[in-house]
Amino acid sequence: MERTGAQVLLECLLQEGVESIFGFPGGAVIDIYHHLPEYPALRHFLVRHEQGAIHAADGYARATGRVGVCLVTSGPGATNTVTGIATAYMDSIPVVIITGQVPTPLIGNDAFQEVDIVGISRPCVKHNYLVKDVKDLAWIIKQAFYLARTGRPGPVLVDLPKDVLQAKTVFEYPEAISMRSYNPNLAPNRRQVRKVTELLRQSRRPLVYSGGGVISSDAAEELTWLCRTLRIPVTSTLMGLGAFPGDDPLWLGMLGMHGTYAANMAVGHTDLLLAVGARFDDRVTGKISSFAPSAQVVHIDVDPTSIRKNVNVDVPIVADCRQALRGIREELEICPDLPDWSDAHQSWLEQVGEWQRDHPLRYTFSEEPIKPQFVVEKIYELTKGEAIITTEVGQNQMWAAQFSKFHRPRTFLTSGGLGTMGYGFPAAIGAQVAFPDKLVIDIAGDGSIQMNIQEMATAVSYNIPVKIVILNNGYLGMVRQWQELFYAKNYCATCMHLNPDFVKLAEAYGAAGFRVTKAADVERVLKEAFAIPGPAIVDVVVEPEENVYPMVPAGAALTDMLLV
Amino acid sequence: MRHVLSVLVENEPGVLSRVVGLFSGRGFNIETLNVGPTLEDGLSLMTITTSGEEQIIEQITKQLRKLVTVVKVVDLTHLQSVEREMVLIKVNAEDERRAEVLRIADIFRCKVVDVSGNDLTLEITGDQGKIRAIVSLLQRFGIKEFARTGTVAMRRSMQVD
Numbered sequence: 001m002e003r004t005g006a007q008v009l010l011e012c013l014l015q016e017g018v019e020s021i022f023g024f025p026g027g028a029v030i031d032i033y034h035h036l037p038e039y040p041a042l043r044h045f046l047v048r049h050e051q052g053a054i055h056a057a058d059g060y061a062r063a064t065g066r067v068g069v070c071l072v073t074s075g076p077g078a079t080n081t082v083t084g085i086a087t088a089y090m091d092s093i094p095v096v097i098i099t100g101q102v103p104t105p106l107i108g109n110d111a112f113q114e115v116d117i118v119g120i121s122r123p124c125v126k127h128n129y130l131v132k133d134v135k136d137l138a139w140i141i142k143q144a145f146y147l148a149r150t151g152r153p154g155p156v157l158v159d160l161p162k163d164v165l166q167a168k169t170v171f172e173y174p175e176a177i178s179m180r181s182y183n184p185n186l187a188p189n190r191r192q193v194r195k196v197t198e199l200l201r202q203s204r205r206p207l208v209y210s211g212g213g214v215i216s217s218d219a220a221e222e223l224t225w226l227c228r229t230l231r232i233p234v235t236s237t238l239m240g241l242g243a244f245p246g247d248d249p250l251w252l253g254m255l256g257m258h259g260t261y262a263a264n265m266a267v268g269h270t271d272l273l274l275a276v277g278a279r280f281d282d283r284v285t286g287k288i289s290s291f292a293p294s295a296q297v298v299h300i301d302v303d304p305t306s307i308r309k310n311v312n313v314d315v316p317i318v319a320d321c322r323q324a325l326r327g328i329r330e331e332l333e334i335c336p337d338l339p340d341w342s343d344a345h346q347s348w349l350e351q352v353g354e355w356q357r358d359h360p361l362r363y364t365f366s367e368e369p370i371k372p373q374f375v376v377e378k379i380y381e382l383t384k385g386e387a388i389i390t391t392e393v394g395q396n397q398m399w400a401a402q403f404s405k406f407h408r409p410r411t412f413l414t415s416g417g418l419g420t421m422g423y424g425f426p427a428a429i430g431a432q433v434a435f436p437d438k439l440v441i442d443i444a445g446d447g448s449i450q451m452n453i454q455e456m457a458t459a460v461s462y463n464i465p466v467k468i469v470i471l472n473n474g475y476l477g478m479v480r481q482w483q484e485l486f487y488a489k490n491y492c493a494t495c496m497h498l499n500p501d502f503v504k505l506a507e508a509y510g511a512a513g514f515r516v517t518k519a520a521d522v523e524r525v526l527k528e529a530f531a532i533p534g535p536a537i538v539d540v541v542v543e544p545e546e547n548v549y550p551m552v553p554a555g556a557a558l559t560d561m562l563l564v
Numbered sequence: 565m566r567h568v569l570s571v572l573v574e575n576e577p578g579v580l581s582r583v584v585g586l587f588s589g590r591g592f593n594i595e596t597l598n599v600g601p602t603l604e605d606g607l608s609l610m611t612i613t614t615s616g617e618e619q620i621i622e623q624i625t626k627q628l629r630k631l632v633t634v635v636k637v638v639d640l641t642h643l644q645s646v647e648r649e650m651v652l653i654k655v656n657a658e659d660e661r662r663a664e665v666l667r668i669a670d671i672f673r674c675k676v677v678d679v680s681g682n683d684l685t686l687e688i689t690g691d692q693g694k695i696r697a698i699v700s701l702l703q704r705f706g707i708k709e710f711a712r713t714g715t716v717a718m719r720r721s722m723q724v725d
Contacts, residue, residue: 179632182632308622
């Protein structure tokens with residue numbers, strides 16, 4: 001039986017096990033939408049802006065570990081996804097983006113709603129395709145999903161001209177993938193693994209620095225085993241939060257620009273830095289030459305380009321993090337005369353414990369105005385780490401990372417690499433679609449939330465009960481903080497003079513709205529908001545000039561921290 | 565340091581811009597770039613000359629390998645290899661100086677591929693040093709037009725110390 005390209009696409013999505021699609025229709029993809037009702041297993045969520053669609057697909061992917069799918073039309077539909085594509089690319093998130101394209105005879109003629117999205121997206125996708133013949137469609141979709149989720153995951157875009165969607169062919173889904181040019185290396189090199197165990201045996205001040213790769217390779221269990229068994233303290237990047245239980249005494253918190261004192265000091269003094277699935281981003285390393293100055297560095301990463309990109313590495317292991325950590329465990333298990341790890345690392349653990357005790361994360365409580373850190377703490381207290389937390393970008397993001405604890409991977413979704421304001425709310429929608437029964441909370445700022453607030457309509461129309469907690473300080477807070485500290489308090493263009501009334505805004509969309517101005521009311525109102533069955537905004541009026549501390553000024557050494 | 569990279573790629577639309585975009589997007593430098601199909605259907609060979617410190621070159625080769633359409637990357641710099649470039653030079657050659665130009669052409673084993681009353685067009689192949697030498701010799705006659713292919717290179721079969 002012959003099918004149109006549009007039907008072939010939808011059949012492929014079924015074969016890939018897709019359940020949810022986030023999209024927005026248009027002329028170029030109208031054929032796909034025409035056939036969509038024939039596939040009730042594919043749930044489509046109509047967003048209000050294509051950026052919302054791609055972030056929702058991304059949030060779905062981060063929360064589930066599966067490939068997120070986003071479907072948009074040609075031209076502006078396609079270009080509106082670029083920010084979200086770059087966001088997914090920087091954080092290595094598997095997403096397949098289906099874009100419509102003008103009919104092939106019109107390509108290059110500046111046709112209505114035509115844009116070279118394959119060209120535009122090239123620098124920020126793992127790979128992309130323009131499908132020119134309906135016969136190629138099935139294998140391209142198969143490859144797209146395979147590329148998105150294997151190796152170092154990432155976004156893959158498929159551009160579909162309208163005439164290809166209308167052309168007919170016999171649908172056959174290829175069984176196997178064979179790509180001579182793409183074979184990611186997943187298994188660790190045995191000799192390198194042996195070197196790591198040797199270094200572990202000699203080290204007296206080891207430190208694990210874990211990143212998003214631990215989460216994307218589902219290696220949290222292996223990481224936790226290694227650190228607990230060998231008594232190694234753990235710090236992680238923003239992207240790595242949740243891979244190691246946040247209530248474990250070995251947990252030091254995040255490192256880097258807004259990392260904890262203990263984590264940054266530990267990096268400064270470790271003799272063996274075990275970097276797992278992390279890429280030495282500049283927000284993490286600070287001044288490169290002072291980063292882990294006395295350490296041998298082991299770097300495990302599935303992507304060879306990550307290794308020695310920023311720092312020199314003594315033992316590189318190009319492998320899937322999970323397989324590499326399992327390899328280390330197996331090697332340790334056959335190793336004779338291992339030291340008693342508690343003994344071997346005792347003075348180091350004492351030192352680290354002292355740093356933790358002497359300089360914990362702190363803030364000064366006040367009843368009114370409310371301190372934003374207090375709100376985040378309350379959210380954690382009420383949810384006990386069982387919620388999925390997403391964030392926007394800026395101070396709200398850093399406080400969420402600092403003052404919540406994360407016990408499980410895929411419970412903290414945030415735009416780490418690109419730092420995309422407007423990410424958190426649509427991402428929360430995506431996560432909530434995947435886990436309808438979980439509590440999903442977007443911790444937001446008053447600036448960021450306005451970048452994709454239109455998705456409130458999506459949340460309300462599908463009754464997606466995401467809760468937004470706005471830490472409303474009336475500023476673009478992080479930039480204001482930089483202006484205060486490094487630009488002589490010249491608060492140029494960071495004051496949000498005219499914020500909307502967020503309570504009324506929520507109500508206008510048909511959601512619930514709450515406002516809190518006193519610390520004593522925070523718990524009660526959060527409970528109330530979390531208990532209602534639909535989406536809600538909690539507008540928390542917080543101290544306008546509260547800063548995120550500790551802080552390492554850009555380009556300084558990690559051990560040069562501004563503590564308060 | 566100058567490096568010569570031999571890059572085998574899938575011959576499909578956009579592959580050149582993927583490679584070039586990688587260089588420009590990451591601030592790497594391309595000195596010359598040459599592309600042509602291979603004998604195997606669907607594959608093309610690029611020869612790219614670039615320069616940078618070892619760590620940069622390592623990044624370039626790794627980033628190239630990471631592109632889905634790149635099959636193989638070989639850095640020929642530390643191997644013995646044959647390197648050639650072809651250049652067309654249109655040089656002033658009025659009657660009284662024509663013999664001299666032809667003599668130089670002969671010494672460099674150039675071919676004369678076009679001739680007119682006032683100029684000669686020469687075809688030269690060779691490595692960079694030879695090209696530089698003949699260009700500097702011909703410059704005093706006046707070079708009217710100049711076109712070069714960029715380097716093509718191949719690993720030598722025998723790697724003799």
